[in-house]
Amino acid sequence: MKTNKYIRIITTIAALWVIQANAQNPLIMDQFTADPSARVFGNRVYVYPSHDIIATATRGRLGWFCMEDYHVFSSEDLTNWTDHGVIVTQNKVAWVKPDSYSMWAPDCIYRNGKYYFYFPTTPKDTTKGKGFTIGVAVGDKPEGPFVPQPEPIKNVRGIDPNVFIDKDGQAYLYWSAGNIYGARLHENMLELTSEVITLQELPSKGLKEGPFMFERNGKYYLTYPHVENKIERLEYAIGDNPLGPFKITGTIMDESPTGCWTNHHSIIPFKNQWYLFYHHNDLSPDFDKARSIRADSLSFNEDGTIRKVTPTLRGIGISKANSTIQPDRYSAISSYGAGIDFLDTTNRFLGWKTIFEQPGAWVQYNTVDFSKVPEKMVELRAFTTTGASLVIRTKDPAGTVIAEFTLPKGQGWQNHKYKVKELKGGIQNLVLQLKGAGKVEIDWIRFE
Numbered sequence: 102m103k104t105n106k107y108i109r110i111i112t113t114i115a116a117l118w119v120i121q122a123n124a125q126n127p128l129i130m131d132q133f134t135a136d137p138s139a140r141v142f143g144n145r146v147y148v149y150p151s152h153d154i155i156a157t158a159t160r161g162r163l164g165w166f167c168m169e170d171y172h173v174f175s176s177e178d179l180t181n182w183t184d185h186g187v188i189v190t191q192n193k194v195a196w197v198k199p200d201s202y203s204m205w206a207p208d209c210i211y212r213n214g215k216y217y218f219y220f221p222t223t224p225k226d227t228t229k230g231k232g233f234t235i236g237v238a239v240g241d242k243p244e245g246p247f248v249p250q251p252e253p254i255k256n257v258r259g260i261d262p263n264v265f266i267d268k269d270g271q272a273y274l275y276w277s278a279g280n281i282y283g284a285r286l287h288e289n290m291l292e293l294t295s296e297v298i299t300l301q302e303l304p305s306k307g308l309k310e311g312p313f314m315f316e317r318n319g320k321y322y323l324t325y326p327h328v329e330n331k332i333e334r335l336e337y338a339i340g341d342n343p344l345g346p347f348k349i350t351g352t353i354m355d356e357s358p359t360g361c362w363t364n365h366h367s368i369i370p371f372k373n374q375w376y377l378f379y380h381h382n383d384l385s386p387d388f389d390k391a392r393s394i395r396a397d398s399l400s401f402n403e404d405g406t407i408r409k410v411t412p413t414l415r416g417i418g419i420s421k422a423n424s425t426i427q428p429d430r431y432s433a434i435s436s437y438g439a440g441i442d443f444l445d446t447t448n449r450f451l452g453w454k455t456i457f458e459q460p461g462a463w464v465q466y467n468t469v470d471f472s473k474v475p476e477k478m479v480e481l482r483a484f485t486t487t488g489a490s491l492v493i494r495t496k497d498p499a500g501t502v503i504a505e506f507t508l509p510k511g512q513g514w515q516n517h518k519y520k521v522k523e524l525k526g527g528i529q530n531l532v533l534q535l536k537g538a539g540k541v542e543i544d545w546i547r548f549e
């Protein structure tokens with residue numbers, strides 16, 4: 102009896118651990134996620150991504166996208182993300198081919214007390230045309246439950262739905278199928294009320310998909326991934342009306358540095374800052390159909406053009422000093438002697454470690470919140486077979502030393518605790534630096 106109770110407690114703790122994630126980039130570390138449509142509902146950001154899984158001989162098509170359901174995630178601080186679980190599954194929607202594994206990029210929007218979740222996938226009925234069509238599921242809360250409509254939206258063929266509601270209350274549906282299309286949506290959000298328009302003034306060569314529309318200062322920004330060279334990069338065009346005409350204006354994010362062929366994004370303002378949500382293949386460097394969602398801050402020039410976003414590992418949100426801080430998600434790194442690697446290449450979901458192997462090498466991790474408790478100790482999980490002396494500084498690599506210690510030689514990963522010298526409260530950048538010779542790997546650090 103006692104053992105059963107013990108197992109139940111452990112299982113509950115494990116379940117809680119799985120649904121609450123403390124994130125930098127990528128945002129979600131316990132599953133693959135892609136195509137993030139971020140939305141602000143109330144005082145939280147909700148992200149509706151696709152959910153990549155790996156195809157096998159009996160599910161999906163080997164070596165291709167494989168997606169059977171959708172989760173929704175939310176956060177009020179952009180650091181702690183809650184997984185609300187599965188909201189729509191391929192074999193629970195009447196019109197969907199139940200073994201198509203093609204639940205591609207979705208979107209969600211709020212109107213008149215309801216949340217409308219739009220998703221593209223393969224229908225059972227192929228007599229009305231080939232390929233993807235787009236359906237809607239309706240819920241009373243942003244995390245569902247969502248009830249799928251019995252039929253997909255009429256006259257829509259394609260992928261990557263995106264919904265935009267203008268200031269006058271008119272809603273628009275955008276989607277892609279090589280080109281980008283748009284149409285007005287009925288107030289019921291379930292049917293089109295206009296002809297389908299092919300948005301013309303966009304690049305004529307190279308695939309365009311994943312439209313995301315937003316309005317700022319009376320300008321309409323039609324943003325989209327486009328293959329200008331070999332793989333997708335995020336671009337945008339600006340217009341005075343939601344259906345154009347548009348003027349090609351610039352690039353939001355260059356092609357993935359790791360070669361992920363797709364990118365897919367959304368752009369939102371939240372608490373006085375704009376953010377770009379997008380994806381790379383961080384947790385699957387050798388297979389780019391198993392992607393991971395990310396986010397970075399975005400800003401505008403005076404003339405309304407978008408400043409190009411450079412993908413970071415640090416991402417967004419403030420890390421609490423007493424949480425496990427991952428220096429491998431650094432904001433800056435020395436040009437020598439420091440690097441990162443997976444903790445375990447057979448299970449990449451365990452994340453990364455930072456490796457220091459030259460005197461003076463450092464990594465900087467920005468925006469750590471020391472405001473609540475005056476921290477007295479720093480704990481870190483480290484692995485060193487040589488022994489190693491480390492210093493922790495605030496601000497930058499020349500900043501004040503707040504802790505200095507020597508890790509003893511050891512076998513395997515070990516936790517160590519050291520005293521922190523005087524430390525100012527507030528939001529601080531942290532620098533971790535190897536002082537002398539030796540090699541050390543760090544999993545995380547935390548203050549207490």
Ligand code: FUB
Nearest residue numbers: 151205206260311363365
């Ligand atoms: O996730 C499947 C497809 O890859 C999406 O629908 C596209 O936008 C691309 O990200």
